[in-house]
Amino acid sequence: xxxxVLYPDxxxxxxxxxIEEFDDELKQLAREMLDLMYETKGVGLAxxxxxxxxxxxxxxxxxxxxxxxxxxxxxxxxxxxKAKAKVSAEEGCLSFPGIYAHxxxxxxxxVVAQDVNGEEFQxxxxxxxxxxxxxxxxHLEGVLFIDRFSPSDKTRLKPALRGLEADxxxxxxxx
Ligand code: CO
Numbered sequence: 001x002x003x004x005v006l007y008p009d010x011x012x013x014x015x016x017x018x019i020e021e022f023d024d025e026l027k028q029l030a031r032e033m034l035d036l037m038y039e040t041k042g043v044g045l046a047x048x049x050x051x052x053x054x055x056x057x058x059x060x061x062x063x064x065x066x067x068x069x070x071x072x073x074x075x076x077x078x079x080x081x082k083a084k085a086k087v088s089a090e091e092g093c094l095s096f097p098g099i100y101a102h103x104x105x106x107x108x109x110x111v112v113a114q115d116v117n118g119e120e121f122q123x124x125x126x127x128x129x130x131x132x133x134x135x136x137x138x139h140l141e142g143v144l145f146i147d148r149f150s151p152s153d154k155t156r157l158k159p160a161l162r163g164l165e166a167d168x169x170x171x172x173x174x175x
Contacts, residue, residue, distance in 0.1 A: 008168055009051075011053060019055055019075040019076055027116050030073045034071055043059060044135060044136040046137075081109060110122065
């Protein structure tokens with residue numbers, strides 16, 4: 001069964017391979033990721049977060065399964081333009097339970113990606129959807145939101161991160 005990979009699992013830092021096969025297996029993986037995202041009250045999920053090191057992400061910026069029209073599945077996304085203006089807002093991450101902090105990001109971006117059939121398309125995102133996308137895009141680059149915390153938040157959240165690291169050690173020792 002699919003599970004959320006928690007920090008500091010090395011799969012969150014591993015290199016993610018491009019999607020090359022746009023088959024039923026890919027469609028099923030994306031569907032399972034969306035379902036798990038809703039179950040865990042998330043708004044976005046990247047494949048490395050379920051232990052699959054591929055360049056695939058899903059999101060629904062409202063996290064509302066009743067709004068399937070907001071479901072977005074992106075394969076091999078690229079950011080082709082970023083807004084110059086930056087904004088800061090609070091973020092969480094399913095791989096970091098209980099950890100929330102402000103992250104500064106460009107206010108919008110233009111993205112080129114492929115859909116589950118391999119069809120390339122371009123679109124623009126702003127506000128919250130742009131933030132959700134950029135957070136998930138970071139996962140595909142092996143970048144985690146803690147890397148973008150301010151020095152004071154890094155200090156404030158150090159004990160919580162140490163706690164997750166201890167849980168992980170215990171978990172792998174128990175396997
Ligand atoms: Co995340």
